[in-house]
Amino acid sequence: MKDKSAFYWLIGIVIAAITIVASFYFDRAMQDFIAQHQSRLANNVMTNVSRFGDWPEHFALGLLLAGIAWWRGSKKWTRIFLAMLVALALAGAAGHVIKRTTGRARPSVKSEEVWNGLRLGSKFHAFPSGHVAASTAFFTVLMFANWRIGLACLPIPLLIGFSRMYVNAHYLSDVVFAAFLGVISAALVVWLLIFPAIQNRQSKA
Numbered sequence: 427m428k429d430k431s432a433f434y435w436l437i438g439i440v441i442a443a444i445t446i447v448a449s450f451y452f453d454r455a456m457q458d459f460i461a462q463h464q465s466r467l468a469n470n471v472m473t474n475v476s477r478f479g480d481w482p483e484h485f486a487l488g489l490l491l492a493g494i495a496w497w498r499g500s501k502k503w504t505r506i507f508l509a510m511l512v513a514l515a516l517a518g519a520a521g522h523v524i525k526r527t528t529g530r531a532r533p534s535v536k537s538e539e540v541w542n543g544l545r546l547g548s549k550f551h552a553f554p555s556g557h558v559a560a561s562t563a564f565f566t567v568l569m570f571a572n573w574r575i576g577l578a579c580l581p582i583p584l585l586i587g588f589s590r591m592y593v594n595a596h597y598l599s600d601v602v603f604a605a606f607l608g609v610i611s612a613a614l615v616v617w618l619l620i621f622p623a624i625q626n627r628q629s630k631a
Contacts, residue, residue: 442606449602456598457533460591472592479586481518481560485511488564509619510567517563517611518556521604525551534594554604555596558587562608563615570616583608 492507530553531540561583569576587601 446599446603446606449599450597453597453599456591460594468592472589475585475589476557476593476595479557479561479582479589481514481556484514484560484564488514505619506567506571509571509615510564512619513563513567513608513612513615514560516615517559517608520611521554521556521559521607524554524607525556528553530597530600532595533597552596553600554607555587555590555600556604557590558583558596558601558604559608559611561586562605563611564608566609566612567616567620570612571620 488507488511492504492511495503495507529550531550532552535549565576565579565583568579583605587605590596591598591601
């Protein structure tokens with residue numbers, strides 16, 4: 427059983443690596459596609475999605491849901507919503523460190539060097555997308571806990587990712603890598619916080 431699980435993880439890692447590498451190849455194609463499909467309405471919509479799709483909004487939502495679950499006496503959902511907040515923070519912290527060390531210039535920045543190393547200015551914090559990493563981590567925990575609800579929420583991080591590219595803040599590869607970072611963060615949090623609680627309940631049953 428363990429060998430099969432390790433095999434699936436290996437396959438997943440290989441697929442993730444190939445997808446990330448391919449996304450760098452399609453960076454320019456995605457930029458060209460977005461440039462050819464600009465409109466005032468779409469720009470307004472995507473600007474608002476980008477503005478309200480950051481981690482503070484996700485954190486406020488998670489805190490509200492955790493409070494409601496606690497008030498209603500649901501230990502299970504209180505734990506799930508708190509785990510979503512932990513995954514959000516973990517993905518955000520990891521993404522922030524990577525941003526500062528890689529120094530990738532945003533698409534809107536006219537720079538001869540795309541990768542500039544350690545930079546403090548936000549104009550050189552393109553890789554990865556913090557919005558997407560946080561949102562993906564947040565909702566992936568929910569998908570692990572209840573795949574039907576999580577799947578219904580999947581369009582949210584996808585829309586946020588597209589909005590970040592549409593407003594010229596990120597490349598496709600920034601968004602794709604951030605999504606995988608979010609999934610990894612969520613999986614780690616679920617493995618540490620959710621699974622032990624489930625096993626503990628089963629052992630007492």
